[in-house]
Amino acid sequence: MSKHLIPVHHAWVKQVHPDGTERLGRVKSAIDRGDRVDVTVIWHGANETSTVPLSTLRCGFRPMMEVQDIPDSRTRKTMGEGVVIKTRTLGGRDQVLVDFPQAGKQLWLPYENIKQIKGSKHRFILGDTGPEDSAERFRLKSLAHALEMWNENTGSLSHLEIDPLPHQIHLVHHILASGNLNWLIADDVGLGKTIETGMLLAALAQRDSLKRVLLITPAGLTKQWQDELNNKFRMGEFLIYGDDFRINEPRHWKMYDFVIASMDRLKEERHLNALHDAGSWDLIVFDEAHRLSRRQYGMKMDASQRFQLAAHLRRQTDAMVLLTATPHQGKQDMFQALLELLRPERRDEITTLALNPEIIGDMVFRNNKSDVTDADGNFIFNGKTTRALTVTVSEAAIMFDRTLQEYLRKGYAAGAALGFKGNAIGFVMTVYRKLAASSVAAIRNALINRRTRLQDQVGEDTILDPKEADQRFFGEWEEQLRTDAKEFFDGELALLNELIDEAERLRADDRKLRHFLDELIATILGGHPEEKVLIFSEYRTTQSYLKEALEARFGAGCVELINGSMHHQLRRQAIAHFEDSAQFLISTEAGGEGINLQRNCHIMVNYDLPWNPMRLVQRIGRLYRYGQQQRVIVFNIHSPDTVDEQIMEMMYNRIDQVVTDLAGISPEYNPQLHDDILGEVADLVDVTNILEEATTAGIDRTQQRIDEALARAKQAAQKQHELFAHAASFDPNATNNELRITAEHGEAFVTGMFRQLGIKIVDTSHNGRLWHIRLPEAVQTALGKSRGRLEVTLDRILTVNRPNTHMLDLDSYLMRYLLQQAKRSEFMGLSAVIRGDLPDTAALTTSMLRWQNDQGQRRRQEFTAYGIAADGRVRINPDAFSEWLKQPGETGAFSPDRKQNEQLFKAAEQAADQRLAEVSNRHLHPENMQWVSGAWVE
Structure with a gap:
């Protein structure tokens, strides 16, 4: 050889x-x-x-x-x-x-x-007009590059089980385009910080810039983050430190590159030491970053263990993202500490924040509900009516409430007498109050379980730390608590027997349930028998109670359930059945996040009101979101004749008044702004502590506590609003200088490549959104597939409940094949003569522009088109070209002149160099330009 x-x-x-x-x-x-x-x-x-x-x-x-x-x-x-x-x-x-x-x-x-x-520049200058179908090949090559770059810069075309909203797409685009990944994402509650983080990760993965990620959350949210990343973004590689794996030797860290961990676990010395051996991370994300507190007292700094953890980890990454809707909380020193964590090199500037608040513009991104729109510029959050339904309770209910209040007072007193050790008793008392406010079935079941525990006299106190509970299923976790086998106070068993007897009588005459069925549901269905209704309760016992009552009235199979015991696939099946044929969906807080039902339902009933007002905001978000075509109607059922529900009513009324006051500060008051502030205030108020005092301190003291807490929340919200006026935020015009890419471009590319490669669409359904295709033998061989028939779609919603339907996103093997084929030099399209409505344009060229950081690492790419007029004027990414890309390309006839070609191309090169300069900043430096294609316009 x-x-x-x-x-x-x-x-x-x-x-x-x-x-x-x-x-x-x-x-x-x-x-x-x-x-x-x-x-x-x-x-x-x-x-x-x-x-x-x-x-x-x-x-x-x-x-x-x-x-x-x-x-x-x-x-x-x-x-x-x-x-x-x-x-x-x-x-x-x-x-x-x-x-x-x-x-x-x-x-x-x-x-x-x-x-x-022969590259595109060479062909253009020599006047090579390409093959007969050169215009179509030019179009498809342009679309392939444009789609890939839009996904790389936003993550919005990757595998997602959601349709990302414009504000989410633009946030990711803004962060990536800045060239710096150190940002505080402070979006208002309910705008999808988890989704934005997942999209950011997807975009970085597309850039091949994501080899190691550490995501740190409160303990109760680790599993939720793992589920969200797996189910919505197909990032199943994330493992939970301490649950899915443990580190016995430093070298074991080499096995784990995508890690989720509890901040309270990591802050402990032995775990922190283990983490030190993990090496560097490409990105570290802290959820609920307001928990990283550092306070300043004079010249002294007092940093919490959580803050020290973050400061320690800062040395192990060049990129840190902090997530929190309330980073300020009225405490300027804490907010500045977070900024210093993000940008330690700008510490001197940050210490002067009060004098120069505008500096947060390239550190903090804040979206408000009042500003976000859909793709057509329409406000998303509008058209909501909330109605309170008051149930007058029976004498039996009043008697039961009095006995329960006596039980609670004795329980709280017993807990207080034990000091710190008595906290568990106080926690149980609070859980019982919440169960009683939900339904007679829920409190009766809990009291019977407590009595059984005392009678059996077996086992020790097994109450878990509430911080360790998954926050989505907190109510369900509460009602399944196993309590101490000893009496909390003398005579507890006798009082339990009395309570259970009264609960039995109350269940026989449950006016709340009767009002729900006979008045509310009957009225809803009276005018619209097919209307679908979403019902929320915190507890599974209440959920089962309502299911039994509804099916007894409206027939078996009319109700679907969602709760924390259900696997993701079972949840999907329940949602599919509800949207198809079931009339009622009863959900615990497990459905308060992550399920979207706005397409077929606009009526919600809160059978119980959550003690945390933030949960109510999240519940309503299942219907009150992008895609909802009707006015959302929310019914809240409560019984103000009981002590706890009086306090709940007072709290919600007071919160609403504060929110209205704050919203009224703006001259542009609107309902969306009201919801922004509700989310902020609800997140700033520690409702549980207020309500726990109610039994022992009395109603007057409780009212005072609510007012004090809300006064602090109001002041904090005002300060936060003033400061965040300087933060970066959603701007629908932010990408005006870039090529506008929409779902239409994706469909135009796919159908065009199908024609080029002989892939047949043999049938369509679902209003043309679902395609049945047949692959030719050559494509089957290239893909390594034995089956030639596929069911495909570009509509994410269709795939949610159709596991065998192939989604043509940019993680799809078929889409990747189409992109690779279009980008090949042999595919041609490097030069062409095109026809179309492209005013004042003699030629079009396209290029890839790239920027790097100060160490030569790539940080940004853009696919850019240049519309060149005959006199040499250049428009970057003209809208007319974006529109032209949506339809099959028509090849024209033209006789190029070499001298003119050289002049046209020189004008394009000058415009490309100017664009490189315009985008460059302290984090982005020009890397190169690469010409992709060129065309003359007939």
């Missing part, structure tokens, strides 16, 4: 004669004859072809030639297309230094592996 590689076709070679003269040529073919390689060469300028031994040839490439890497292996990926920089001979071998702009690398490669190509 020859010791040399066999040159690829179109490799440039030269032959040096004994007299020192040389001739250049391109390789036409080569044959390995065992003892030598014979190469057939087309000699440049001589119109002559001859076959010569490879040993007589040297590298013939010259600087500035456009080339393509052809690997000498089927398993290696090509480095793509590039430009020759220079050549050398080393160890008797000729090598070529090639600049590969797509890879961002300059590499020395064997000249035998390099093939000359």
Whole structure:
């Protein structure tokens, strides 16, 4: 065998004669004859072809030639297309230094592996108009690059089980475009910080910039984050530290690159030491970052263990993202501490925040409900009516409430007498109060369980730390608590027996349930018998109680359930059945986040009001969101004749008054702003502590406590609003200078590539959104698929309950294949003559622009189009071109002039260089520009 590689076709070679003269040529073919390689060469300028031994040839490439890497292996990926920089001979071998702009690398490669190509600039200047269908190929190549870049810059076209909203897309785009990943995301409650984080991770993964991620959350949210990332973003690689895996030796960290961990676990010394051995992370995310508190007292700093954890980890990453809706909380020193954590190099500026609040504009991103819109610019959050339904309770209910209050007073007193050890008793008392406010069935069941526990006299106190409970299922977790087997106070068992007897009588005459069925549901269905109703309760016992009552009235199968015991797939099935044929969906707080029912339902009933007002905001968000076509109607059922429900009513009324006062401060008051502030205030008020005092301190003291808490919340919200006026926020015009990419472009690309590759759409359904396709044999072979028939869609909503439907997002194997084919040099489309409504445009060129950080690492790419007028004026990313891309390309006839071509292309190069300069900042420095395609407009 020859010791040399066999040159690829179109490799440039030269032959040096004994007299020192040389001739250049391109390789036409080569044959390995065992003892030598014979190469057939087309000699440049001589119109002559001859076959010569490879040993007589040297590298013939010259600087500035456009080339393509052809690997000498089927398993290696090509480095793509590039430009020759220079050549050398080393160890008797000729090598070529090639600049590969797509890879961002300059590499020395064997000249035998390099093939000359004609790039788009070369073709444009020479007037190469391409094949007959060049306009369509030009369009599809442009779409392939545009779709990939939009996904890389937003993560919005990756696999998602949600349709991202414009404000979410723009937040991710803004952060990535800034060139700096250190941001505090302070979006208002309910705007999807989890979704934004997932999209950010997806975008970074698309850039191949995400090898190691550490996501730190409160203990009760670790599993929720794992579920969300897996179910919504297909990021199943995230494991929970301490639950899914443990570290026994430092080297074991090499096995775990995508980690979720509890901040309270990590702050402990032994876990912090273990984490130190984990090495560096590409990105660290802190959820509920307001828990990272550092207070300043004079010249002294008092940092919590959680803050110290974050400060420790700051040294192990160059990128940290903090998530919290309430980062300020009326405490300027705490807020500044968070900013210093993000940008320690700007500490001096941050200490002057009160004088220069505008500096947060490139550190903090804040979206408000009052500002966000759908893709058409329509406000998303509007059209909501809330109605309170008062139930007058029976004498039996009043008697039961009096007895329960006596039980609670004795329980709280017993807990207080034990000091810290008595906290568990106080917690149980609070749970019983919440259960009683939910339904007679829920409190009766809990009291019976408590009596059984005392009668059996088995076991120790097994109450868990509430901080460890999954926050989504907190109510369900509460009602399943196993309590101490000893009496909380003398005579508890006798009082329990009395309470249970009264609960039995109350259940026989449950006016709340009767009002729910006879008045509310009957009225809703009276005018619209097919109306669907979403019902919320905190507890599974209440959920089962309502299901039994509804099915007894309206028939078996009319009710679906969602609760924390259900696997994700069972939840999906329940939602699908509800949207299809069931009339009622009863959900615990497990459905308060993550399920979207706005397309087929607009009526909600809160059978019980959550003690945490934030839960109410989240419940309503299941219907009151993007895609809701009708006015959302929310019914809240309560019985103000009982002590606890009086307090609940007082609290909600007081909160509503404060929210209205704050919203009225703005001259542009609107309902959306009211909801913004409700989310903030509800998150700032510690409702549980207020209500726990109610039994022992009395109603007057409770009213005072509520007012005090709300006064503090109001002041904090005001300060936060003033400061956040300077934060970055959703701006629908932020991407005006970039090529506008929509769902229509995705569909236009797919259908166009189907035609090019012979993929047939044999049938459609669901108003044309679901396609049944047949793959030709060549495509099947390329994809390694044995089946030629597929059911595909570009509509995410369709795939939610159709597991066998293939979603054509940018994680799809079929979509990736289509993109790869369109981007290949052999696909053509590098130059074309196009027809279309492109006013004042003589030519169009497209390029990839790239920026890097100060250490040469790529931080940003843009696919950019240049509309060039005959006089040399250039418009970047004209809207007319974005529209032209949506329809099949029509090839025109044109006779280009080389001199004019050179002038047009020079104007495009100057515009590209200007765009590189405009985007550059302290974090972004120009890396390169790579021309993709060019066309003349007829």
